[in-house]
Amino acid sequence: MGKAFDWHLIFDFIPTLLEYLMVTLQVLVYATVIGLILGMILAVIRLFRVPVLSQLVVVFLSFIRGTPMLIQLFLVFYGLPALLLVFGVDISRMAPAYFVIITYALRDGAIFSEIFRSAIKGVDYGQTEAAMSVGMSQAQGFFRIVLPQSASIAFPNVANSVISSLKDTSLAFTIGIMDMMGRGEALIAATAHALEVYIAMSIIYYAVVLILEQLAKVFEKRANRHKAPVVALD
Structure with a gap:
């Protein structure tokens, strides 16, 4: 069993995990x-x-x-x-x-x-x-x-x-x-705070996905900027 949940550790783990995001x-x-x-x-x-x-x-x-x-x-x-x-x-x-x-x-x-x-x-x-x-x-x-x-x-x-x-x-x-997930598993083994580590990783993954989605929207808009608009006919 893991240790008692400590939400403060989530914010302690995020910087450590971010080092391996690259x-x-x-x-x-x-x-x-x-x-x-x-x-x-x-x-x-x-x-x-x-x-x-x-x-x-x-x-x-x-x-x-x-x-x-x-x-x-x-x-x-x-x-x-x-x-x-x-x-x-x-x-x-x-x-x-x-x-x-x-x-x-x-x-x-x-x-x-x-x-x-x-x-x-x-x-x-x-x-x-x-x-x-x-x-x-x-x-x-x-x-x-x-x-x-x-x-x-x-x-x-x-x-x-x-x-x-x-x-x-x-x-x-x-x-x-030893990527972010690998580092997360190492943190779990060292601290026994699995839930806090997984929450920290989910926050990082979610943030990166949101950034990628926004970048994709920007590139798609730029790629389609020369397309003629569709005109609805009555």
Whole structure:
């Protein structure tokens, strides 16, 4: 059993936990950037129905959707070194943070690929035809006309996914990452005030989520500032 609840400790724990928030945010940023690149590649492979690769992507997406995040984390942490060792590459001494970033990047890439694919398909094909009619190739039309419009469509879902990923990074401590969650577990072990620690962490996570939501609204508003307003017809 823990000790008697002391609400003063919540405010004592918050500064200590904040010192490790940067680790959590670094994992989020690196995983998101890699995930965006991977997601776009996977989306293009599926959209253009690249032989063999398209089928492999479908299997990969199904696996990511069908397995818990914690299992994926352990598979990468224990499985990737074992797999590469077969080819003579030893990464067993690599810092656990890299395995966390790889895992979250793969998960984010799978999620982003579906968001991007849906957004690209949401752009009217007439835009592509118009681009080709003025002499652009299909690739030029895609990157110069379709992609910018699809990015605007995809942004809200991408932002929501990033916020969700922030909360999921709390699992990183299970393989030895001393992030905010890991530091929180250490505080619980040292003080036996679990409730106060979890309340302090929830306050920090909630504050960061609110900030990210506001930033997402600002960026979305700026991205849509050139769109023509919709006029209702009587």
